[in-house]
Amino acid sequence: SSELTQDPAVSVALGQTVRITCQGDSLRSYYGGWYQVRPGQAPALVIFDKNSRPSGIPDRFSGSSSGDTASLTITGAQAEDEADYYCSSRDRSGNQWVFGGGTKLTVL
Amino acid sequence: QLHLQESGPGLVKPSETLSLTCTVSGGSITSASYHWGWIRQSPGKGLEWIGSVYYSGSTYYNSSLKSRVILSVDTSKNQFSLKVFHMTAADTAVYYCVREWGDGYNNYFDSWGQGTLVTVSS
Numbered sequence: 001s002s003e004l005t006q007d008p009a010v011s012v013a014l015g016q017t018v019r020i021t022c023q024g025d026s027l028r029s030y031y032g033g034w035y036q037v038r039p040g041q042a043p044a045l046v047i048f049d050k051n052s053r054p055s056g057i058p059d060r061f062s063g064s065s066s067g068d069t070a071s072l073t074i075t076g077a078q079a080e081d082e083a084d085y086y087c088s089s090r091d092r093s094g095n096q097w098v099f100g101g102g103t104k105l106t107v108l
Numbered sequence: 109q110l111h112l113q114e115s116g117p118g119l120v121k122p123s124e125t126l127s128l129t130c131t132v133s134g135g136s137i138t139s140a141s142y143h144w145g146w147i148r149q150s151p152g153k154g155l156e157w158i159g160s161v162y163y164s165g166s167t168y169y170n171s172s173l174k175s176r177v178i179l180s181v182d183t184s185k186n187q188f189s190l191k192v193f194h195m196t197a198a199d200t201a202v203y204y205c206v207r208e209w210g211d212g213y214n215n216y217f218d219s220w221g222q223g224t225l226v227t228v229s230s
Binding site for chain 1: 147154156157160204214215216217221
C-alpha cells in the first residue's frame with residue numbers, strides 16, 4: 001500500500017466545489033504536489049509548494065496543507081476537470097518520491 | 109517550450125532488458141536547476157517513480173526497483189536513458205520521462221513526455 005493515502009473516488013456536481021485529500025506522515029515535513037491525469041493524456045502538475053499553480057493552470061485549482069494531510073480544492077468544477085488526481089511527496093525516509101493511489105474525480 | 113520524447117521498443121520479452129531514451133528539446137539537459145527522471149503507470153494502476161538522474165550522472169532510485177534499474181545521461185545528445193533488467197509482466201506499463209524541478213527538498217515533475225507503452229510478453 002502507498003505511504004500516501006487518497007480516497008479512490010470523489011464526485012462533484014458541475015460548478016460546485018470539491019476537495020481531494022492526501023494523507024501521509026511525510027506530509028508533516030514535505031509539501032505535496034498534485035497531478036492531473038486525463039484519460040489518454042500525460043500527467044500534468046497542477047499544484048506545487050502547497051498552493052502554487054504552474055503557468056496555465058486555472059485559478060479554480062488551489063492547495064492547502066495541515067498536519068499530515070494535503071488537500072486539492074477545485075472551486076467551480078468544470079467538465080474538463082474530470083480526471084484522476086495524484087498527490088506526490090517524499091517518502092518517510094526522505095530518500096525517494098512516492099505517489100498516492102490516486103482519486104478518480106467525476107463531474108456530474 | 110520544453111519537449112520530452114520517449115523512444116524505445118513497445119514489446120519486450122520476459123527476462124530481457126528494456127532500454128528507453130528520452131530526447132529533450134527546447135531546453136538543455138545540463139541546466140543546474142533540474143533532474144531528469146522516469147515514472148511509469150501500469151494498466152489500471154497508479155503512478156510509480158522509477159528514478160532520477162542529474163546531468164553530472166548522479167542518480168537516485170526507487171528502492172523497490174534499484175537492483176534492476178540504471179539511469180544515465182548523454183549531454184552531447186541532450187538525452188537521458190533508462191534500462192530495466194529482468195523484465196516481467198509486472199513491468200508492463202506506460203513509461204514517462206519527466207523533468208524534476210524544485211529546491212531539492214520539495215521537488216516536482218513539471219514537464220512530462222507523452223509516454224510510451226511497454227508490454228512484456230513472449
